Amino acid sequence: xxxxxxxxxxxxxxxxxxxxxxxxxxxxxxxxxxxxxxxxxxxxxxxxxxxxxxxxxxxxxxxxxxxxxxxxxxxxxxxxxxxxxxxxxxxxxxxxxxxxxxxxxxxxxxxxxxxxxxxxxxxxxxxxxxxxxxxxxxxxxxxxxxxxxxxxxxxxxxxxxxxxxxxxxxxxxxxxxxxxxxxxxxxxxxxxxxxxxxxxxxxxxxxxxxxxxxxxxxxxxxxxxxxxxxxxxxxxxxxxxxxxxxxxxxxxxxxx
Amino acid sequence: xxxxxxxxxxxxxxxxxxxxxxxxxxxxxxxxxxxxxxxxxxxxxxxxxxxxxxxxxxxxxxxxxxxxxxxxxxxxxxxxxxxxxxxxxxxxxxxxxxxxxxxxxxxxxxxxxxxxxxxxxxxxxxxxxxxxxxxxxxxxxxxxxxxxxxxxxxxxxxxxxxxxxxxxxxxxxxxxxxxxxxxxxxxxxxxxxxxxxxxxxxxxxxxxxxxxxxxxxxxxxxxxxxxxxxxxxxxxxxxxxxxxxx
Numbered sequence: 013x014x015x016x017x018x019x020x021x022x023x024x025x026x027x028x029x030x031x032x033x034x035x036x037x038x039x040x041x042x043x044x045x046x047x048x049x050x051x052x053x054x055x056x057x058x059x060x061x062x063x064x065x066x067x068x069x070x071x072x073x074x075x076x077x078x079x080x081x082x083x084x085x086x087x088x089x090x091x092x093x094x095x096x097x098x099x100x101x102x103x104x105x106x107x108x109x110x111x112x113x114x115x116x117x118x119x120x121x122x123x124x125x126x127x128x129x130x131x132x133x134x135x136x137x138x139x140x141x142x143x144x145x146x147x148x149x150x151x152x153x154x155x156x157x158x159x160x161x162x163x164x165x166x167x168x169x170x171x172x173x174x175x176x177x178x179x180x181x182x183x184x185x186x187x188x189x190x191x192x193x194x195x196x197x198x199x200x201x202x203x204x205x206x207x208x209x210x211x212x213x214x215x216x217x218x219x220x221x222x223x224x225x226x227x228x229x230x231x232x233x234x235x236x237x238x239x240x241x242x243x244x245x246x247x248x249x250x251x252x253x254x255x256x257x258x259x260x261x262x263x264x265x266x267x268x
Numbered sequence: 269x270x271x272x273x274x275x276x277x278x279x280x281x282x283x284x285x286x287x288x289x290x291x292x293x294x295x296x297x298x299x300x301x302x303x304x305x306x307x308x309x310x311x312x313x314x315x316x317x318x319x320x321x322x323x324x325x326x327x328x329x330x331x332x333x334x335x336x337x338x339x340x341x342x343x344x345x346x347x348x349x350x351x352x353x354x355x356x357x358x359x360x361x362x363x364x365x366x367x368x369x370x371x372x373x374x375x376x377x378x379x380x381x382x383x384x385x386x387x388x389x390x391x392x393x394x395x396x397x398x399x400x401x402x403x404x405x406x407x408x409x410x411x412x413x414x415x416x417x418x419x420x421x422x423x424x425x426x427x428x429x430x431x432x433x434x435x436x437x438x439x440x441x442x443x444x445x446x447x448x449x450x451x452x453x454x455x456x457x458x459x460x461x462x463x464x465x466x467x468x469x470x471x472x473x474x475x476x477x478x479x480x481x482x483x484x485x486x487x488x489x490x491x492x493x494x495x496x497x498x499x500x501x502x503x504x505x506x507x508x509x510x511x512x513x514x
Contacts, residue, residue, distance in 0.1 A: 049365075126364070134361035137321050138378050139347035 025225075030217035033151045034038050036144050047149040054115050054150070055157030059164060065110055066103070066165040070172020071123040073097060079181065090177055091170075093190035093239050096200065098169035105252055107162045108211035111154070112244040116219040119150055120240030123223025124233040132224075147224055151216030158212035166205075199263035207255040211248050273332070274299045274432055274464045275320065282315055288313045291488040297481070299431075302458055303464040304479030306472065306510045309350070311485040313468040314358070317434045320466065322346040322356050333432065336441035351379045354430035354463075358437040360421030362409040366422055369405040372396065372427045374464040379428060396420075399453055415446035422453060432464045433457070439471040447474060454478050472511060484510055 074094055081087050123146060126132050133140045174188045219240035226232040273296040282290040289312040297303045305313050318324045319331055322338055330337045338349055362371050372392040376383055383391070396402050399419040404412070412420060418438060425433060438454065439447030451474045457463055458478070469475050475482060476496050484492035484499065484507045492499045492507035498510040 122364075129359045130357045130361040131363055133318070133323055134355070134357055134363070136323055137350065137355045138375050139343065139350050140374075140378055141343075 026217065026221045029147075029221045029225075030151070030213065032143070033148050033217065033220070034213075036141075036148045037152050039144075043145050043149050044055050046145060046152060050149045050153035051157060054111075054153045055160060058111060058114055058157070058161055061110060061114060062107060062161045062165050063168045065106065066098075066168025067172040067175070069102065069106060070094065070098070070174075071168035071176040072172075073102070073169070074173040076174035078177070087181065088191065091173065091183075091188045092195055094173035095166075095170050095192040095196060098166045098173075100204050101168055101256070103166035103213075104162050104208045104211070105248070107158060107165045108208055108215070108248040108252070109245055111158060111161065111211070112215050112248055113241055115154065116215050116240040116244045117237040119216070119219035120236035123147075123220060123234050124226045124236035127224065127227050128229050128232060141219065143224070147220045150220055151213065152214035154216035155209045156212070158208040162205050162208045197265070199259070199265060203259045203263060207252075207259065210251055210255060214246075214247045214251060215240075215244045218247065239256040272299055273297065274301075274334055275303075275466065276332040277316075277329075277333060278330040278332065280319065280326045280331060282312070282319060282324065282326050288488050289321075290326075290485075293485070293488070293490045294329075295490060295493055300462040301465055301480045302454075302467060302473035302478050303481045303483060305466065305468045305483045305485060306470070306475060307485035308506075309508075312488050313485055314436055316485075317355070317436050317466065317468055319461065320432075320434055321353055323348060347379065351428060352431045354425030354428060354433045356425040356433070356435045356438065357419045358440055360409075360417040362412075362417060362420055362424070364409055366406050366409075367405070368396070368401065368409065368412070371409070371420065372424050375424060375428055384407075391427055395423040398426060398457075399423045414441055415449065416505075417467060418442065418446075418450055419453065422450070422457075426457065430463065432466070432470055435465060435467040435469075437468055437470065439469065439474050447471060450474075452476050482511060 074090060077093055078087060078090060081089055132142050132146070135145060159194070170192055174183075176186065177183050177188060193251070219236075222236040222239045226236045228235070275297040277293050280290055280293045281288065293312075293316070295303070305316060307313050308424050315324060319326055320333070322341060326339050329339070331339050333349055334352070336349065338346065341349065362368070363374070364415065366374065369392055372395055373388050376388045376391055392405065393402065396405055399422050401416060401419055401423060404416070409417065409420070422435075422438070425435070428493050435454070438450045442450065454465065454467070455478055458465060465478070467475070467478060479496070482499055483490060483493070483494055484504075486506045491504050492511070496511055499507050502508055502511075
């Protein structure tokens with residue numbers, strides 16, 4: 013019973029933490045300089061990982077689907093299948109999970125370390141709102157960086173698929189792209205890409221919550237980073253189920 | 269020395285949950301004076317400093333800084349008071365993701381908003397030179413040794429040319445020679461700018477060198493206040509043990 017109560021209390025606190033961050037995001041003064049620093053750290057510095065993962069995943073998924081589609085004489089469907097898979101689901105979900113690992117752990121550990129080494133006290137002693145300075149900037153940076161990174165992941169996945177397919181069938185780039193985008197609609201690209209903003213909100217809120225509120229020295233740093241990755245990954249997967257259902261509801265043509 | 273009290277604790281009580289960390293503590297620090305606060309671990313020394321800069325609020329009592337009671341102050345008024353105060357944290361608390369120069373520029377940008385970029389640059393260079401880190405402006409905190417970090421923390425506390433300097437454990441984790449260098453720096457600041465200081469320390473040797481007065485806390489209560497010589501003859505055994513150099 014006590015475990016359930018603790019869980020519900022923490023879930024409530026975390027929700028309020030995220031809501032307060034969203035409220036503060038629209039309240040001046042805005043921490044533009046520090047926000048841009050976070051956007052570079054979270055977005056730009058994650059780009060090599062996202063592109064590399066997208067390329068590798070693109071190659072692997074094409075290798076797997078080719079062997080099956082060849083049996084049905086449907087290898088011409090590979091580019092279309094590849095782009096559908098990446099733009100609809102693989103790109104957003106894998107980007108979310110990779111970022112939960114890279115950024116979630118980083119934010120959790122960094123903030124917990126700042127708490128343990130009195131850096132947060134030092135910020136407040138300068139009359140800086142540490143919540144706005146450290147938390148809001150990171151959550152907003154996550155919300156904006158995730159969709160951008162997803163576009164890179166999607167494109168890298170399609171490119172990886174092309175490399176793999178070109179090596180086997182010598183298909184041209186123009187034909188591959190033509191087949192890949194043929195049949196793609198607004199609903200296949202914009203809603204799944206924008207849903208990663210929710211993933212960004214989850215990663216930012218969960219990792220900032222654990223990092224900012226834990227105050228237990230080096231053990232706290234370890235717990236903050238582990239909890240951030242585990243819980244944000246789990247919540248991303250759960251949120252994905254709900255968001256996919258919501259996208260199908262709003263854009264019924266996508267469900268067909 | 270100016271007789272006017274710059275800092276005054278009036279019957280201050282602070283508890284964390286059931287645990288009373290400060291219990292009805294009162295003392296005064298005059299302008300230009302250095303007060304060293306001594307006591308065993310967990311007796312409320314660092315809490316005293318955090319109350320003085322408004323990071324914590326007292327449960328009871330008044331905290332006067334230049335005759336203003338800061339206890340009921342909201343953030344806006346605290347911000348005005350903090351412009352007069354420099355705080356050197358025990359771990360230096362340098363921002364890991366900022367260079368040393370940026371660490372020092374931040375207080376200038378936030379608490380001294382009218383300064384231009386050139387003025388901020390000059391003030392940062394001046395503060396770094398004052399603590400002997402003039403050539404290390406571009407370094408990141410992770411590139412600094414323990415002693416350098418302490419000096420950098422002191423430079424950040426000094427960059428706004430505060431009238432009151434709060435220092436938490438300046439010599440903790442340092443060897444005797446480096447600790448003595450930090451004490452020399454504090455003496456230099458005290459002499460050159462007549463800054464009022466409150467120093468929390470375990471180092472009696474340093475406290476005797478830098479401090480004009482000493483306050484001894486034990487289990488949240490102020491059990492001794494006076495010069496080192498006065499406290500040496502105290503009736504309280506804890507006070508005698510803490511102030512004794514041997």
